[in-house]
Amino acid sequence: MILLFLGTLLGIIFGPALFILVPYIRNYFAGAVCKSKAKLNGKVVLITGANTGIGKETARDLAKRGARVILACRDTAKGEVAACEIRAETGNQQVIMKKLDLADTKSIRQFAENFLAEEKELHILINNAGVMLYPYAKTADGFEMHLGVNHLGHFLLTFLLLERLKQSAPARIVNVSSLAHLMGRICFHDLQGEKFYQRGLAYCQSKVANVHFTQELARRLQGTGVTVNALHPGTVQSELTRYSSVVSLLWKMFSFFLKTPQEGAQTSIYCAVAEELESVTGQYFRPESLNCPVLGFEKAFEQLHSEVPLCSPVSGTTSHLGIG
Numbered sequence: 001m002i003l004l005f006l007g008t009l010l011g012i013i014f015g016p017a018l019f020i021l022v023p024y025i026r027n028y029f030a031g032a033v034c035k036s037k038a039k040l041n042g043k044v045v046l047i048t049g050a051n052t053g054i055g056k057e058t059a060r061d062l063a064k065r066g067a068r069v070i071l072a073c074r075d076t077a078k079g080e081v082a083a084c085e086i087r088a089e090t091g092n093q094q095v096i097m098k099k100l101d102l103a104d105t106k107s108i109r110q111f112a113e114n115f116l117a118e119e120k121e122l123h124i125l126i127n128n129a130g131v132m133l134y135p136y137a138k139t140a141d142g143f144e145m146h147l148g149v150n151h152l153g154h155f156l157l158t159f160l161l162l163e164r165l166k167q168s169a170p171a172r173i174v175n176v177s178s179l180a181h182l183m184g185r186i187c188f189h190d191l192q193g194e195k196f197y198q199r200g201l202a203y204c205q206s207k208v209a210n211v212h213f214t215q216e217l218a219r220r221l222q223g224t225g226v227t228v229n230a231l232h233p234g235t236v237q238s239e240l241t242r243y244s245s246v247v248s249l250l251w252k253m254f255s256f257f258l259k260t261p262q263e264g265a266q267t268s269i270y271c272a273v274a275e276e277l278e279s280v281t282g283q284y285f286r287p288e289s290l291n292c293p294v295l296g297f298e299k300a301f302e303q304l305h306s307e308v309p310l311c312s313p314v315s316g317t318t319s320h321l322g323i324g
């Protein structure tokens, strides 16, 4: 009886306060917002995996800024729906969908050939597409799916479009990675996961590869006017968890604490357009989460490059892989 009374009393006192605080708590998880007002008229942008999630919201934002935006999508029907929606909303008729399957190097080569024939410039390449927690499978060319799509597919695409980026300089390459790379390492003894396969680790390995690729490419592109940066978008409500019903359920249960795709796109947008990043290259960004409108913390993006230890596994998780 006393407990019930106390519970009711606490509810009456703190209930309204919680209700008032909800938008502020939500805002805390939303993270940083790209404040750049940069216009992209006359610029050509290519975004992979742009029919859903972070890629679609990035495309929407860059289309609003006036860019010609090419949505490179595996599923052409869904891609066309996304392109139509963005054209209608932004009034930008230069939003175009093209077929690209990163799990098939023939598709990547065909895409690049068409792109180079049709587009004379490329100013921003956003390597965004990705798969996570994929049951063991190989791409058309026999690569483990996470490594094949998340890393090797983008590696080949970038390589094929590199000269066009250099000709269009200043140009930017933005690689959407993940902080999951902190739990991964490149497993050279079993790169394809044939001896041991764990979906989570395969995803982490592909994201480590994204970061290494970014750093080495930045080094090789010094002086060309083409920059390349990697990023972690935050934890975002999206279809990324589609291959695991358990993680999908958890994602739904905790969706209040996750960024919306629009919030999750902010770091990609920032890396693509922010004026202060014009000559910044080889860096790794993530959205700052300490972001409280009540206390007025500045919303910003952190550069993590110097703090990110590459290839350092969480202790114990990769010992079975036999790598010292």
Ligand SMILES: NC(=O)c1ccc[n+]([C@@H]2O[C@H](COP(=O)([O-])OP(=O)(O)OC[C@H]3O[C@@H](n4cnc5c(N)ncnc54)[C@H](O)[C@@H]3O)[C@@H](O)[C@H]2O)c1
Binding pocket: 048, 049, 050, 051, 052, 053, 054, 055, 072, 073, 074, 075, 100, 101, 102, 103, 104, 128, 129, 130, 131, 132, 149, 176, 177, 178, 179, 232, 233, 234, 235, 236, 237, 238, 239, 240, 241
């Ligand atoms: N959602 C998160 O919490 C989160 C966290 C860290 C990093 N990321 C990264 O953000 C990126 C975007 O993910 P998202 O959350 O928007 O997920 P999403 O599933 O909504 O989007 C991924 C996109 O990639 C496309 N794709 C998958 N396989 C492809 C293939 N073979 N060829 C071409 N396109 C393909 C999908 O069709 C989809 O459009 C991914 O690289 C992901 O690893 C997401």
